[in-house]
Structure formats: C-alpha cells, structure tokens
Amino acid sequence: KAKELGGNNHRFFDDTMNELVIKKDQIERMMRLALERNEFNVHYQPQIESATGKIRGFEALVRWNSPELGFVSPEDFVPIAEKTGLITQIDELVMYQACLKNVELQHQFDYPFLMAVNISALQLGRADFVDKVQLILNETKMKPEYLEIEITESILVESFESSISILRKLESLGIKIAQDDFGTGYSSLNYLNVLPIHTLKIDRSFIQNMTSATAEKTIIESIINLVHKLGHDVVAEGVETKEQYILLKEWNCDFVQGYYFSRPVSEDKLVELLMEEKNYKNQ
Ligand code: C2E
Ligand code: MG
Ligand code: MG
Numbered sequence: 001k002a003k004e005l006g007g008n009n010h011r012f013f014d015d016t017m018n019e020l021v022i023k024k025d026q027i028e029r030m031m032r033l034a035l036e037r038n039e040f041n042v043h044y045q046p047q048i049e050s051a052t053g054k055i056r057g058f059e060a061l062v063r064w065n066s067p068e069l070g071f072v073s074p075e076d077f078v079p080i081a082e083k084t085g086l087i088t089q090i091d092e093l094v095m096y097q098a099c100l101k102n103v104e105l106q107h108q109f110d111y112p113f114l115m116a117v118n119i120s121a122l123q124l125g126r127a128d129f130v131d132k133v134q135l136i137l138n139e140t141k142m143k144p145e146y147l148e149i150e151i152t153e154s155i156l157v158e159s160f161e162s163s164i165s166i167l168r169k170l171e172s173l174g175i176k177i178a179q180d181d182f183g184t185g186y187s188s189l190n191y192l193n194v195l196p197i198h199t200l201k202i203d204r205s206f207i208q209n210m211t212s213a214t215a216e217k218t219i220i221e222s223i224i225n226l227v228h229k230l231g232h233d234v235v236a237e238g239v240e241t242k243e244q245y246i247l248l249k250e251w252n253c254d255f256v257q258g259y260y261f262s263r264p265v266s267e268d269k270l271v272e273l274l275m276e277e278k279n280y281k282n283q
C-alpha cells in the first residue's frame with residue numbers, strides 16, 4: 001500500500017512539474033506571438049489630487065487579452081516577460097501608446113495631464129534605454145515633464161550604481177521618477193535621499209489596512225510628513241473607500257489612486273469618464 005501511494009505521489013508530482021513548465025513555456029510562446037499580433041493594449045487609471053479632486057494624470061497599465069488564454073493578469077505574465085527579456089518590447093509599446101494617448105488627451109481636454117508608466121528593472125540596466133525614451137518622446141511629441149516613470153524597489157537592490165546614473169539622465173531630460181510600491185520588499189529610507197525621485201507611491205497593502213489598524217495610520221501619516229520634508233510628492237495606491245480618502249486628505253497626501261475613484265479603464269472608457277466627470281478637474 002505504501003509503495004502504491006509513493007508511486008502515485010511520484011506521478012502526481014511529475015505531472016505538476018510538467019504542467020508548471022508547460023504553462024510558463026506556453027505563456028512565453030504566446031507572448032511572442034501576442035507581440036506580433038498586437039494583443040497587448042493599455043488601460044489607464046486616474047490619479048486624483050486629494051485637496052481639489054482634480055485629475056493629476058493617469059497610470060498606464062498593460063493588458064493582455066489572448067484569444068487562446070483569455071485575459072492574463074500582468075501579475076502572471078510580467079515576471080515571465082522579465083525572465084525572457086520580452087518586457088523590453090512590452091514596456092516600450094506601453095510607453096509609446098501612453099505618450100501618444102496623453103498628448104491626445106491634453107489636446108482634447110486642454111489640460112496638462114501627467115502620464116505614469118511602469119518600467120521593469122531590466123530597462124535601467126540597458127545602455128540604450130535613455131535613447132529609447134528620447135525617441136518615444138520625439139515621435140509622440142510628448143513633453144518630458146508630463147512623463148513619470150515608475151520604478152520598484154527591487155531595481156535598486158539589483159544594480160544600484162547603473163540604475164542611479166540612468167535615473168539621473170532621465171531626470172535631466174525633465175522626466176519625473178516615481179518610486180512604486182513603497183513599503184514592500186526591500187524598502188529602505190536611505191534610498192529616498194539617494195534616488196532622484198519626485199514622487200513616492202505608498203503601496204496599497206498599507207492603505208488597505210489603515211482604517212482598521214492604528215499602527216498603519218501612524219506609519220502612513222509619518223511617511224507622508226517625511227517625504228514632504230524631502231521635497232517629494234506622495235501618491236497613495238489602492239484607495240478603495242471614502243474613509244481612506246478622507247484620512248489621506250487630512251494627512252495631506254498629495255494624490256490618490258484606486259478603485260474608489262476608478263478602476264483602470266480602456267482608452268475609450270477613459271474619454272467617456274473625462275467627459276462625464278468634468279468635476280474631477282473643475283471642483
Ligand atoms: P503597480 O504598478 O503597483 O500597479 C497598480 C496595480 O494595482 C494595478 O494592477 C492596478 O490595477 C491595481 N489597483 C489599482 N487600484 C486598486 C485598488 O483600489 N484595489 C486593488 N485591489 N488594486 C488596485 P495590475 O494592472 O494588475 O498590474 C499589476 C502590476 O503589474 C503593476 O503594479 C506593475 O508592477 C506591473 N505592470 C503593469 N503594467 C506594466 C507595464 O506596462 N510594464 C511593467 N514593467 N510592469 C507593469
Ligand atoms: Mg505602478
Ligand atoms: Mg504600485
């Protein structure tokens with residue numbers, strides 16, 4: 001009986017392993033195809049200025065709707081795209097689309113919206129990244145001061161020196177740099193002084209716990225004060241309730257982003273939203 005069980009376990013384990021390998025392999029193959037077939041597109045989530053209710057701008061978030069796999073979450077395919085290097089192409093196409101869209105929206109609504117894009121750690125290790133960004137700005141006629149590049153803390157751990165030098169080059173072009181997901185992973189307050197950042201985004205895990213736990217409240221309020229003293233702006237991510245918004249406003253958090261205001265939406269929905277919700281910018 002034990003032998004039988006062992007046999008079964010062994011087979012079960014093998015199958016699972018195979019499935020995992022096949023899944024990653026399949027996603028990689030499908031991603032290459034998806035790039036050729038233009039299956040990636042961009043959704044946009046508004047960022048709101050807390051004090052006024054005006055729209056600051058948008059975060060561009062990649063979306064992949066595969067005819068074979070259905071909707072695949074960035075949480076699932078971005079890590080694989082990073083391992084295979086495909087993230088370079090994906091990030092570039094998202095930045096291009098997002099800049100193009102922002103120029104169009106600024107024109108249509110006569111408003112200086114900002115566009116934030118996520119950039120993988122890998123890009124900051126590439127010598128030609130700054131040139132690529134410059135090229136995209138030229139081609140889309142996007143002014144650098146309206147582009148914000150979001151980076152995560154893992155970047156800083158992986159290749160600190162070269163990342164800093166690339167960030168400084170981007171900064172000298174007039175581009176804004178945001179530190180994403182602050183409070184997760186290898187957070188260090190030291191980085192806040194070393195990095196040429198303009199904006200710090202507090203991770204949604206903090207925001208989502210804050211109404212229930214007093215400790216989170218204290219931490220968030222202190223982070224906001226500290227970041228302001230360093231001269232940076234603060235964006236709170238993952239704001240889902242009115243209570244969270246009210247508290248963040250009270251604590252002078254500059255900008256808020258989350259489902260309470262809007263989910264990430266397609267470009268068509270975004271235009272509808274901006275037309276309906278003119279109060280966002282007029283309040
Ligand atoms: P992120 O940059 O921290 O983006 C915020 C994520 O939180 C998005 O998930 C967004 O849909 C989600 N979110 C926004 N508001 C709320 C809220 O109120 N509640 C909850 N529960 N979630 C909220 P998404 O779009 O699935 O993206 C996940 C991650 O994938 C992003 O985290 C980012 O790290 C990465 N990613 C997305 N697009 C790109 C891209 O174009 N390039 C790269 N390199 N990474 C990307
Ligand atoms: Mg982000
Ligand atoms: Mg984030």
Ligand code: MG
Nearest residue numbers: 118152180181
């Ligand atoms: Mg993230």
